[in-house]
Each structure stands twice: as C-alpha cells, then as structure tokens.
Amino acid sequence: MKIKSFLSALLSALLLCAPLSAAERVLNDRAEEKTRPPQSLEEVQDMAARDWSRSVEPPVSWLTIEDHVLTVYDMNDVKAYRAVYPQIALVDDDSAPLAKAFIEWNAEIGTGAWHSPIRTYSEEVRRDGYELPFYYSDITPISRWGRIDGQLISFFMEGSSYAGGAHPIPHVDAYTFDRKTGRQIALDEIVTSRALLIAALEAAFQTQYPAAVEQDFPRGVMEALLIQHPEEQGLSSFCWYMAADGSLVIYYPEAVLASYAAGAFTLTIPREDAPHLFTAAYPMD
Structure with missing residues (x-):
C-alpha cells in the first residue's frame, strides 16, 4: 500500500509538471462591455475627424441606436x-x-460579436503560446442611413x-426592413431582374467611376460584374440598400471587383436612370 501511495503521489507530481497542450491552457480572459452613443449627423460631416468605428445617429426621432463595445x-x-x-430600437415601443x-436582430448581431471567429482566432493564437503584437478586432457600425419612411x-x-x-480586412453588410411587418x-422585391441590374451597374460605373473603368478593369467592368455575380x-450576391431618394445603392469593398489599391466602389442607380429595373413595390410617394 505504501508503494502504491508513493507511486500515485509521484505520478500526480509528474502530471502537474508536464506542459499543458494548447487545448488545455486556460486563458483566464476578462470581458468588459460598455455602451456609447452614436455620432451626430453634424459630427460625421467632418470626414477627417470622423470615428469610423462608431455608428451614425438615425435621421428620425422615432429610432434610437447605441453601440456596444466589447473588450476582452x-x-x-x-x-x-x-x-x-x-x-437599434423604436422609441417607446417594444411590441x-x-x-x-x-x-431579434440585436440579439443576432450581439451573439455574433461575442462569439466571433476573430475572438476564437485570438484565443487559439495565445493558446499556442504566441503573444499578440496588436489586439484582434471585429467592428461593424451602422455607417450610413438610407431610406427611412x-x-x-x-x-x-x-x-x-x-x-x-x-492591415484590417474590410467587411460590409446592409439591411432593409418593412416598416409595417418588420x-x-x-x-x-426591389428589382425586376439580375440582367437589368448588372446592365445598370455597368452604366453607373461609366458615369460615376470613368477613371477606374480605364485603369482598373482591363477586360471591362461587365466581365468583372459577371464573375462577381x-x-x-441570382440576386443573393449583392450588398445593397435603398437611399433616401429611392435610388438603389450597391457597394463593393476593396479587392472585390478590382485590386485592393483601386479602393471601394459605391454605385448609385437612380430610379429615373433605370425605370424598368425597379418593381412596383415600395414606390416613392
């Protein structure tokens, strides 16, 4: 019995001294969450001083927004x-x-931030014994409001x-909600066909980014659009929202249609420029 006890104690000591595997290392991270108000519409006019990690306040009084900042x-x-x-919330209305x-949207966005793959990458790197020279981040504020009526x-x-x-990797998203049904x-529901939309985008490129058409699309904009979409x-690959005047806005981040150096592209398609593109749903009053 004494020999067994000694061997058991020795084994326990050896296990305590053995290095932990990456999966076994405990990080003991501490999470902190704060809220902050959005930037005012006046503040975002100064592009040089604008904080691009903060949301922009809505242009109507019946909507409210605040940013949640999660720091680990x-x-x-x-x-x-x-x-x-x-x-986001409606003022004095939760029913x-x-x-x-x-x-529901708030819960989905919040859960995505807390359980972001970027947070997981940070944990995995540190479990492997590396120090982060810079903290990892996942930041997506509401940067533009479109049509609200x-x-x-x-x-x-x-x-x-x-x-x-x-450098950071840009990412974008856009949402459009039906005011009555949610x-x-x-x-x-907004455009009649993919073919008409791509044709309208090619025309918008010619008028809104003529220099980029010549410099960054050696095989033409249409070929780049057809590859991307x-x-x-169908219509699932477009990042879009509707502008305040009813125009359709399509956004392409850096390195999506052309090189990273070419920058991002924001294409605006006014209703009067493509009357056959828009459906009868959600007409402008």
Missing part, C-alpha cells in the same frame, strides 16, 4: 479582442412587429476585422 483582456490585463456592434424584429427602413454597415497581417426585404446565385 488577457490574464495580464492586456487587450486581446475588441468588438463594436450596434443595437410593434418592427420593434420585435429589431430585438412609412414603408421601409434601410441602412448600411461598414467595418473591418483584424486577425493579424498587414420582415427583411429581399433584393428580388454568377447567374446561379
């Missing part, structure tokens, strides 16, 4: 991960269909993720 610190109290995500839709609410989110490397509106994907 490691055991040495050094920042390891940061997320910024917006939360209307749109209010309930925003509650009795029929729909449309907005655009532009942000970036950083998980190592030379459901999200699909692009096929294959026919089998």
Whole structure:
C-alpha cells in the first residue's frame, strides 16, 4: 500500500509538471462591455475627424441606436479582442412587429460579436503560446442611413476585422426592413431582374467611376460584374440598400471587383436612370 501511495503521489507530481497542450491552457480572459452613443449627423460631416468605428445617429426621432463595445483582456490585463456592434430600437415601443424584429436582430448581431471567429482566432493564437503584437478586432457600425419612411427602413454597415497581417480586412453588410411587418426585404422585391441590374451597374460605373473603368478593369467592368455575380446565385450576391431618394445603392469593398489599391466602389442607380429595373413595390410617394 505504501508503494502504491508513493507511486500515485509521484505520478500526480509528474502530471502537474508536464506542459499543458494548447487545448488545455486556460486563458483566464476578462470581458468588459460598455455602451456609447452614436455620432451626430453634424459630427460625421467632418470626414477627417470622423470615428469610423462608431455608428451614425438615425435621421428620425422615432429610432434610437447605441453601440456596444466589447473588450476582452488577457490574464495580464492586456487587450486581446475588441468588438463594436450596434443595437437599434423604436422609441417607446417594444411590441410593434418592427420593434420585435429589431430585438431579434440585436440579439443576432450581439451573439455574433461575442462569439466571433476573430475572438476564437485570438484565443487559439495565445493558446499556442504566441503573444499578440496588436489586439484582434471585429467592428461593424451602422455607417450610413438610407431610406427611412412609412414603408421601409434601410441602412448600411461598414467595418473591418483584424486577425493579424498587414492591415484590417474590410467587411460590409446592409439591411432593409418593412416598416409595417418588420420582415427583411429581399433584393428580388426591389428589382425586376439580375440582367437589368448588372446592365445598370455597368452604366453607373461609366458615369460615376470613368477613371477606374480605364485603369482598373482591363477586360471591362461587365466581365468583372459577371464573375462577381454568377447567374446561379441570382440576386443573393449583392450588398445593397435603398437611399433616401429611392435610388438603389450597391457597394463593393476593396479587392472585390478590382485590386485592393483601386479602393471601394459605391454605385448609385437612380430610379429615373433605370425605370424598368425597379418593381412596383415600395414606390416613392
């Protein structure tokens, strides 16, 4: 019995001294969440001073928004991960269909920030024994508001993720909600066909980015658009929202249609320029 006890104690000591595998290392991270108000419409006019990690306040009084800032610190109290995500609500209303839709949307966006793959990458790198030279981040504020009226609410989110490397990776999203029902509106409810949309985008490129057409699209804009939006994907591959005047806005981040150096492209298609493109749904009053 004494020999067994000695061997058991020796084995326990050896196990305590053995190095932990990457999966077994405990990070002891500490999470902190704060809220902050959006930037005012006046503040965002100064493009040089604008904080692109903050949302923009809505242009109507019956909508409210605040940004949630999630910061994760490691055991040495050094920042390891940061997320910024917006939360939208109707003022003094949490029972209307749109209010309930925003509650669900807020939960989805918040869960995505807390359980972001970027946060997981930060944990995996540190479990492998590496120190982060810069903290990882996943930031997507509401950067532009589009059409907001009795029929729909449309907005655009532009942000970036950083998980190592030379620079952050831009990412964008956009949402359009039916004001009465609260459901999200699909692009096929707004435009009549993919072919007409791509033709309208090519025309918009010619008038809005003539220099880029010559310099950054050696095989033509149409070929780049057809590659980016294959026919089998229908209208699902477009990042879009509706502007305040009813125009359709399509956005392409850096390195999507052309080189990273070419920059991003924002294409605006006014209704009067493409009268056959728009469906009869959600007409302008």
